[in-house]
Amino acid sequence: MAQAIETIDLVREYRIGKKKEGKTMRALDGVxxxxxxxxLFGLLGPNGAGKTTLIKILxxxxxxxxxxxxxxxxxxxxxxxxxxxxxxxxxxxxxxxYGILTVRETLWMFSQFYGIPNKTAxxxxxxxxxxxxxxxxxxxxxxxxxxxxxxxxxxxxxFVTDPKVLFLDEPTLGMDVTAARDxxxxxxxxxxxxPERNILLTTHYMAEADExxxxxxxxxxxxILACDTPVALKRRVSGxxxxxxxxxxxxxxxxxxxxxxGVRGLSVVPSIEKGRTLLKFVLDGxxxxxxxxxxxxxxxxxxxxxxxxxxxxxxxxxxxxxxGLTDEHPDAD
Numbered sequence: 001m002a003q004a005i006e007t008i009d010l011v012r013e014y015r016i017g018k019k020k021e022g023k024t025m026r027a028l029d030g031v032x033x034x035x036x037x038x039x040l041f042g043l044l045g046p047n048g049a050g051k052t053t054l055i056k057i058l059x060x061x062x063x064x065x066x067x068x069x070x071x072x073x074x075x076x077x078x079x080x081x082x083x084x085x086x087x088x089x090x091x092x093x094x095x096x097x098y099g100i101l102t103v104r105e106t107l108w109m110f111s112q113f114y115g116i117p118n119k120t121a122x123x124x125x126x127x128x129x130x131x132x133x134x135x136x137x138x139x140x141x142x143x144x145x146x147x148x149x150x151x152x153x154x155x156x157x158x159f160v161t162d163p164k165v166l167f168l169d170e171p172t173l174g175m176d177v178t179a180a181r182d183x184x185x186x187x188x189x190x191x192x193x194x195p196e197r198n199i200l201l202t203t204h205y206m207a208e209a210d211e212x213x214x215x216x217x218x219x220x221x222x223x224i225l226a227c228d229t230p231v232a233l234k235r236r237v238s239g240x241x242x243x244x245x246x247x248x249x250x251x252x253x254x255x256x257x258x259x260x261x262g263v264r265g266l267s268v269v270p271s272i273e274k275g276r277t278l279l280k281f282v283l284d285g286x287x288x289x290x291x292x293x294x295x296x297x298x299x300x301x302x303x304x305x306x307x308x309x310x311x312x313x314x315x316x317x318x319x320x321x322x323x324g325l326t327d328e329h330p331d332a333d
Contacts, residue, residue, distance in 0.1 A: 002073025004198040005035035010067035027053040029222035040199045042213035050222040087165045090158035092173025099143030114161040128156035131186045165198045206314040225320045234311040237319045241283040242309045249301035262288030267324025282319040
């Protein structure tokens with residue numbers, strides 16, 4: 001049986017600047033992935049890591065520079081039409097369709113692009129609108145929807161065609177906690193109902209990836225750094241010490257702490273609302289903690305709390321990449 005998604009030494013390069021004088025940037029640098037049929041696969045990486053480029057290649061919107069990419073056993077460069085019939089994609093924050101159409105009309109329109117019979121299409125539409133809490137807004141025009149409501153509609157658009165391989169790029173972006181939870185429940189239900197289906201998920205919410213994904217790949221600078229189950233990945237940092245410290249204030253810079261002896265990785269999470277900064281460290285061992293506390297205590301910002309924690313998927317990411325998923329990527333646009 002063919003892999004649902006397969007890439008072999010996949011490379012994508014962009015030329016920056018003028019053709020003769022410009023430089024070449026490598027967005028994907030020899031990516032090798034295999035996603036088995038029936039798998040819900042997560043792809044995690046900071047902005048600028050290569051996630052979007054990889055997805056664009058897999059959904060046939062972009063050609064690779066070299067290497068091989070296949071979806072459901074079909075080549076993305078030579079089997080574009082066949083692949084398009086079997087996939088769908090939802091990206092967080094995108095605007096789909098026409099503002100004058102209602103939610104129900106928009107979803108029906110996209111179902112017709114795939115030749116879905118009307119009866120089947122409307123059954124799926126009604127069920128999906130109930131799932132995301134938009135049933136009462138089915139006859140509301142798109143241009144009257146809030147950002148969160150539009151994202152819920154986009155989520156429905158991805159599932160209404162019942163694709164064999166579905167690409168979800170930040171599907172819960174901009175949604176409230178309740179809607180995001182309902183969507184995660186539906187994703188798991190949809191996968192259970194269709195064991196031959198696949199989802200490739202990208203998300204900035206580590207708990208979402210941990211809850212949903214069978215396996216997760218972590219990508220940075222166009223390379224896959226690790227690929228395994230969430231449980232197996234978390235075992236990778238079990239030999240170190242996970243330490244969190246909260247400080248009052250936002251003004252300090254912490255880049256020098258990334259090079260502090262014994263620090264494997266650091267994520268900086270500022271909270272403007274609280275006026276505080278949370279520092280998440282992955283350390284070589286407990287012996288580093290005391291010196292680090294002394295260093296943090298020397299700051300003008302008061303040290304409000306500190307604790308050691310159990311490994312999470314975010315800690316794996318920090319250990320491998322050296323920073324948190326939402327931290328600014330040094331090479332991002």
